[in-house]
Amino acid sequence: MADLDDQVWVSIDENQFIQGKVTSIKGTDCSVACDDVKDIQKANPPQFEKVSDMAKLTHLNEPSVLHNLKSRYQDDSIYTYSGLFLVAVNPYKSLPLYTQDIVDSYIQESIKEPHLFAVANIAYDNLIRNNKDQSILVTGESGAGKTESTKKIIQFLTAKASSNLRSLDQQILQANPLLESFGNAQTVRNDNSSRFGKFIRIEVDKAGHICGATIDWYLLEKSRIVTQNPNERNYHIFYQLLAGAPAELLSKIKLGRDPNQYNYLKNCNKSISGISDSDEFQKLVAAMSIVGFSIEEQTNIFTVLSIILHIGNIAFSEDRSGQARISNPESVRQLCTLMSVSYSKFSESLISPKVKAGREFVTQKRSASQAKFTADSVAKALYERLFATLVKRINQTLQRQGDVHHFIGVLDIAGFEIFEHNSFEQLCINYTNEKLQQFFNHHMFVLEQEEYSREQIDWNFVDYALDLQKTIGVIEGTKPIGLLSCLDEDSVMPAATDRSFTDKINSIWGSDSDEQDNAVFQPLKLKQGFQLSHYAGKVEYSTEGWLEKNKDPMTEALCELFSGSEFTFLAELFREGLLGNQTKGKRGQFRTVSQRHREQLSALMSILEATEPYFIRCIIPNNEHRAGMIDNALVLKQLRCNGVLEGIRISRSGFPNRIFYHDFQSRYKILSKKSLKGLSSKEEKSSVETNTNQRSEIFGNYV
Numbered sequence: 001m002a003d004l005d006d007q008v009w010v011s012i013d014e015n016q017f018i019q020g021k022v023t024s025i026k027g028t029d030c031s032v033a034c035d036d037v038k039d040i041q042k043a044n045p046p047q048f049e050k051v052s053d054m055a056k057l058t059h060l061n062e063p064s065v066l067h068n069l070k071s072r073y074q075d076d077s078i079y080t081y082s083g084l085f086l087v088a089v090n091p092y093k094s095l096p097l098y099t100q101d102i103v104d105s106y107i108q109e110s111i112k113e114p115h116l117f118a119v120a121n122i123a124y125d126n127l128i129r130n131n132k133d134q135s136i137l138v139t140g141e142s143g144a145g146k147t148e149s150t151k152k153i154i155q156f157l158t159a160k161a162s163s164n165l166r167s168l169d170q171q172i173l174q175a176n177p178l179l180e181s182f183g184n185a186q187t188v189r190n191d192n193s194s195r196f197g198k199f200i201r202i203e204v205d206k207a208g209h210i211c212g213a214t215i216d217w218y219l220l221e222k223s224r225i226v227t228q229n230p231n232e233r234n235y236h237i238f239y240q241l242l243a244g245a246p247a248e249l250l251s252k253i254k255l256g257r258d259p260n261q262y263n264y265l266k267n268c269n270k271s272i273s274g275i276s277d278s279d280e281f282q283k284l285v286a287a288m289s290i291v292g293f294s295i296e297e298q299t300n301i302f303t304v305l306s307i308i309l310h311i312g313n314i315a316f317s318e319d320r321s322g323q324a325r326i327s328n329p330e331s332v333r334q335l336c337t338l339m340s341v342s343y344s345k346f347s348e349s350l351i352s353p354k355v356k357a358g359r360e361f362v363t364q365k366r367s368a369s370q371a372k373f374t375a376d377s378v379a380k381a382l383y384e385r386l387f388a389t390l391v392k393r394i395n396q397t398l399q400r401q402g403d404v405h406h407f408i409g410v411l412d413i414a415g416f417e418i419f420e421h422n423s424f425e426q427l428c429i430n431y432t433n434e435k436l437q438q439f440f441n442h443h444m445f446v447l448e449q450e451e452y453s454r455e456q457i458d459w460n461f462v463d464y465a466l467d468l469q470k471t472i473g474v475i476e477g478t479k480p481i482g483l484l485s486c487l488d489e490d491s492v493m494p495a496a497t498d499r500s501f502t503d504k505i506n507s508i509w510g511s512d513s514d515e516q517d518n519a520v521f522q523p524l525k526l527k528q529g530f531q532l533s534h535y536a537g538k539v540e541y542s543t544e545g546w547l548e549k550n551k552d553p554m555t556e557a558l559c560e561l562f563s564g565s566e567f568t569f570l571a572e573l574f575r576e577g578l579l580g581n582q583t584k585g586k587r588g589q590f591r592t593v594s595q596r597h598r599e600q601l602s603a604l605m606s607i608l609e610a611t612e613p614y615f616i617r618c619i620i621p622n623n624e625h626r627a628g629m630i631d632n633a634l635v636l637k638q639l640r641c642n643g644v645l646e647g648i649r650i651s652r653s654g655f656p657n658r659i660f661y662h663d664f665q666s667r668y669k670i671l672s673k674k675s676l677k678g679l680s681s682k683e684e685k686s687s688v689e690t691n692t693n694q695r696s697e698i699f700g701n702y703v
């Protein structure tokens, strides 16, 4: 409880706090100089104003954290430490924080202010000192600044640990425009939104120089190829190609310049204000050359993009019996020439495919909408495979001969998502974040434990990683069967539907036990779906379309057709193992999206667990993309979702403050009976111990 004249925070609703001063205390009643209070939390003394590490705050509560971030942000101090986290608030304006001079200052450690460079610098130094791999985990919601932060970390590392080969540094930096052209798109939240997650490992040799890099990618948003919201766009590359490619190239790959000619591009935005797609194309081609793509390879890649756009233009009609027909056969013939596959086989696989029934093959009749669905699936699969090849090719260039001693990995992955409508994609991303948060909690636990035993302090610290296990168990568990395994089972059952899958998981996880109100899984009463409690909050998932979303869209016949193409680049896209998912499962089916994601995630977690991690939390300050403005509710929501508040909760359950003996002496010497002047550091320590033992009622457990 607060004392007279204390500065306090008063909550006026869940997300708003105002500062006040205690004016009188009578018994349990307390008057504060402000109105409408619900809850009071202590404010910090003035010397803590704008502290660069919030772990130092005497009162570590939500309003203090928000106030501190906000007042620093107003001074353009966008980076703040919060214990193990570096919090980065998107400035939405260009700040002079990333010049070569600033890079040099962080390398020389002449600036102490929180910064991405400071984190990267420590990671590098620890790699050398501790002889251990390092990882920097950057998360945040869309538009929060993850990709920009990742680029800056890599900029710093290439400067600090510059390779002996200048060309390699350049290639690492230039891989980015390539990834952005093919993996980023305009969305309502961000004009340059990454639609995939990535883990970039910067590899270092024994001498401490960069000797290579490897990029892993996760969960590319394939649906965007086929449909986009009206205020968004398809992937940048399509617009860049149409706007910037020379006329001869376009004519060679059978493309026109106008995006309105293509179904996959015409129903959404065509341009982004302030961006020239044509200039971006020139930059892309330059980057492709630096990364080592030959002109032939570039043309092959652009041809596949043309194929995708033409697949989107295949028009289907139906005859009287409901059998699909291709109504623009001439254009589809041209498309087949571009693909170097037989027209009859291709059209058959779309409108009347042969499928295995027992030992025999039977011809299936397809409606126009079914045929369109298959064509769209082919386009999506082609794009994903093209993206996979591109990254694989970049990795080949970035892998140098020479011994990789250790790496610093930078993970740039979407943060926790709670939308109005949450589907399979949100479950995958939230599951990933749940695992990453568990990793963080466990790491924090281990560090605390080490610290306490070093200081020989009695402790009873809980491993908060276990809190998250219940939810993770529901998603990935095996007993009785987790959501994802259940989905995989149903995805290969001919008779299963989204409804039957939902009923099944509800009956497994949503039993009517006494504990049901507290259970992490709850069936939804009014909708087809379920609710899951994540550390960041409860999320309702709708299960519509999950079976289709989870299946590999390519049939065996289509894979065979493409892998037999004379256009070898296209055929190679269907080679075994490209997506790591083509090794067939037990029943001869292709791997599902969920299987692949679980495998990738588990590989990622094993890598991360063997590293020393650093955590960067990017925050979007407002939804208007405006500089200098903080939306309290929005920022608090993110601090909850990204684990910063969870981290604070955990620190508060231990010993929240750590003060050097010397600082402690100067701050509290007035309370000591003895003179504490001129003590050696050893004496300082013992005098702090004596004084705190005597006055534990004053210091509580703060030291």
Ligand SMILES: Nc1ncnc2c1ncn2[C@@H]1O[C@H](COP(=O)(O)OP(=O)(O)OP(=O)(O)O)[C@@H](O)[C@H]1O
Pocket: 090, 091, 092, 093, 094, 095, 140, 141, 142, 143, 144, 145, 146, 147, 148, 149, 189, 190, 192, 193, 194, 195, 414, 618
């Ligand atoms: N440090 C920064 N300095 C200046 N502007 C920034 C900075 N960080 C982010 N921005 C601005 O915010 C925009 C969005 O940032 P970014 O693309 O990095 O977000 P993101 O978190 O990666 O989003 P998504 O998940 O959608 O990919 C950038 O295009 C840029 O305009």
